[in-house]
Amino acid sequence: MASHYDIIIIGSGAGGGTLAYALAPTGKQILLIERGDYLPREKANWDPDAIFTEGRYQTQESWLDAHLQPFSPEAYxxxxxxxxxxxxxxxxxxxxxxxxxxxxxxxxxxWPLTYEEFEPYYTRAESLFKIHGQRGEDPTEPPMSAEYPFPAFPHEPRIQTVADQLAEQGLHPLHLTLALDLHVTDPSHSPCIRCDTCDPYPCLVNAKCDAQVTCVDPALAFDNVTLLTKTEVTRLLTSATGDRIDQVEIQTHQGTEYLSADTVVVSCGAINSAALLLRSANEAHPNGLANSSDQVGRNLMKHNHSALIAISPTPNPTVFQKTLAIHDYYFGGPNQDYPLGQIQLTGKAKWQRLQKMAPTELPQPWLEYLSHHSVDWWITTEDLPDPNNRVTLTPEGRIQVHFTPNNLKPHQELIQLLEQHLKPLGFYLFWHKTMDTAVAWHQIGTCRMGPDPANNVLDVHCRSHDVENLYVVDASCLPSMGAMNPTLSIIANALRVADHLKSTF
Ligand SMILES: Cc1cc2nc3c(=O)[nH]c(=O)nc-3n(C[C@H](O)[C@H](O)[C@H](O)COP(=O)(O)OP(=O)(O)OC[C@H]3O[C@@H](n4cnc5c(N)ncnc54)[C@H](O)[C@@H]3O)c2cc1C
Structure with a gap:
């Protein structure tokens, strides 16, 4: 293995994986460093006990809350x-x-750029991640320069009935935009088999367009791209003046080693990227690397999320349930002149998932009955940047997450509105569970981008205002997220930064 590269990218997820994919054809020597290994392909990928009871693929690391109480983050x-x-x-x-x-x-x-400036990258991201959707049915749909690359996933009969009934109430149920490799018109040759172990399971048949399948593996087909797994980057070391990163400190099973690169890209996810920069404090950067603004780690957001299990006497034999969304209340409600958020279906909840949601302990046969009669929803509303919601390190270097949820009023209102719509359809029992800090699936905002170095960690190209060869390209840079799932924006942004980097070569 070489010790010097043109580009080192740290983290192989949505941000880092996409960037490696986009830069691979440039011929630059690129090293992608990932602390984890390949997720094993095994039958347990599709085992609800492994996912919901054992947390089989989740990190064993624990983080600390504001009161120094440990918790297990749902991070992979x-x-x-x-x-x-x-x-x-x-x-x-x-x-x-x-x-x-x-x-x-x-x-x-x-954001420091407009939707119109960002739009071409959304279109490219949708093409890369094989998005299935149907234009024209979403009342909040922004202008788009292309059709969705693939037709929408059709609803199964029970979901179609619910969609039709909601439409009769004046709502605009739409087809959820999905990154799954389904051949809608040719199912016998389709990688995706529309199974009931998709969300939130790994895909055993590699038909989910995740960052490994869609970006990292194709990038590795280029000789100039190298992937180092089971290697954690522990610190970034700068020159004495602090202007440039000189060395990347890595920890492997063989111990500590040092690498270098002309350009270093941090893509560890919003919480770990902030932690790495804070951990890299030195004399030139006493507050943490790239942190003259004191904003590294601050403004952590993760969306307000709730699962809502709605039960009716009508059986729900749906296998692939995650096909429907409702955006009618995205910008406001019947009595709200402020944004509420989005409603979407989630993967069909099996009894093991309901066990985690039940307000009281219930025997398995009851949970199975309820699972066969439930329609399972996911409600997402926006939370707001608060400088006190932040990632810090303890003196021992452990990650501490200080987080007080905010903007909860619209979240509760949207849940109530959904229940009001579902009751006339025969749904009579509702369980909802709002996700806590451990469910930081949509973590964003800890190194936000913006033109003013006094308030922002990164410039508009995601380059550090303080360290000339440092970029942060993942969820950290996003100043806000609306109430939409974040990953398409992370991917589109990585494609945008790749174009910028290419222009500097
Ligand atoms: C169960 C679940 C369901 C979700 N569903 C959706 C959805 O439907 N739609 C959506 O838009 N989003 C969804 N998300 C969120 C989505 O996965 C994230 O938004 C996205 O992966 C974030 O991309 P990222 O590049 O910021 O970080 P990640 O994808 O998390 O990648 C960070 C990578 O960096 C590595 N790393 C961290 N620290 C280091 C280090 N020091 N050295 C080396 N490597 C390091 C990590 O191991 C990881 O591989 C979901 C997330 C989860 C967990």
């Missing part, structure tokens, strides 16, 4: 990062989300 340190288990619902932010948006409990800041 594997090639492809969190996308290996993601739900593959990839969505554009709405055009208005790129501006300053007033919310019930504050404001969501503008």
């Amino acid at each position: 340190y594997v090639v492809g990062g969190n996308t290996k288990l993601y739900g593959a619902a990839l969505q554009r932010m709405r055009a208005a989300d790129f501006g300053d948006v007033h919310h019930a409990e504050g404001r969501s800041p503008a």
Whole structure:
């Protein structure tokens, strides 16, 4: 293995994996460093006990909350990062989300670029990740320069009935945009088999367009790209003046080693990217690397999420349930002149998942009955940047997450609205569970980009304002996220930064 590269990318998830894919054809010597290994392909990939009871693929690391209490984050340190288990619902932010948006409990800041500037990268990201969708049915759909690359996943009969009934109430149920390799019109040759172990399971048949399958593996077909697994980057060392990163400190089973690169890209996910920069404090950067603004680690957001299990007397034999979304209340509600958020279906909840949601302990046969009669929803609303919601390190170097949820009023209102719509359809029992800090699936914002070095860690190209050869390209850079799932924006942004980097070669 060489010790010097043109580019070192740290982290192989949505941000890092996409960047490696986009830069691979340049011929530059690229090293992709990933702390985890390939997620094993095994029958347990599709075992609900392994996923919901054992947490088989989750990191064993624990983080600390604001009171120094340990918790187990639902984070996945594997090639492809969190996308290996993601739900593959990839969505554009709405055009208005790129501006300053007033919310019930504050404001969501503008991005340093407009939707129109970002739009071509959404189109490329949708093509790369094989998005299936149907244009024209979403009342909040932003302008798009191309059709979705593939037709939408059709609803199964029970879901079609629910969609039709909601439409009769005046809503606009739409087909969820999905990154799965389904041949809708030729199922016998389709990699995706529309199974009931998709969200949030790894895909045993590699039909989920995750960062490993879609980006890392194709990038490795180029001789100039090398992947180092089971290798954690522990610190970034700078020149004495602090202007440039001189060395990348890695930890392997053989011990500590040092590498170097002309350009270093941190793509460890919002919490770990901030932790790595803070851990790299030195004399030139006493507050943490690239942290003259004191913003590294701050403004952590993770969306307000709830699962809602709605039970009716009608059986729900749906196998692949995650096909429907409702955006009618994205920008406001019947009595709300502020944004609420989005409603989507989630993967069909088996009894093991319901066990984690049940308000009281219930015997397995009851849970199985409820699972056969439930329709399972996921409600996402925006949370707002708060400098006190932040990642810090303890003196021993452990990750501490200080997090107080905000903007919860619209979240509760959206849940109530959904229940009001479902009751006339025969749904009579509702369980909902709001996700806590451990479910930081949509973590963003800890190294936000913006033109002013006083308030932002990164410039508009995701380059550090302080360290000339440092970029951060993952969820960290996003100043806000609307109420849309973040990963399409992370991928599109990585493609955008790749174009910028190519222009500097
Ligand atoms: C269960 C689940 C369901 C989800 N569903 C959806 C969905 O349907 N739609 C959607 O848009 N999003 C979804 N998400 C969120 C999505 O997975 C993330 O938004 C996305 O993966 C974030 O990309 P990233 O590049 O910021 O980080 P990641 O993809 O997490 O990648 C970070 C990588 O860096 C590695 N790393 C960390 N620290 C180091 C270090 N020091 N040295 C070396 N490597 C390091 C990690 O191991 C990891 O591989 C889901 C997430 C989960 C967990």
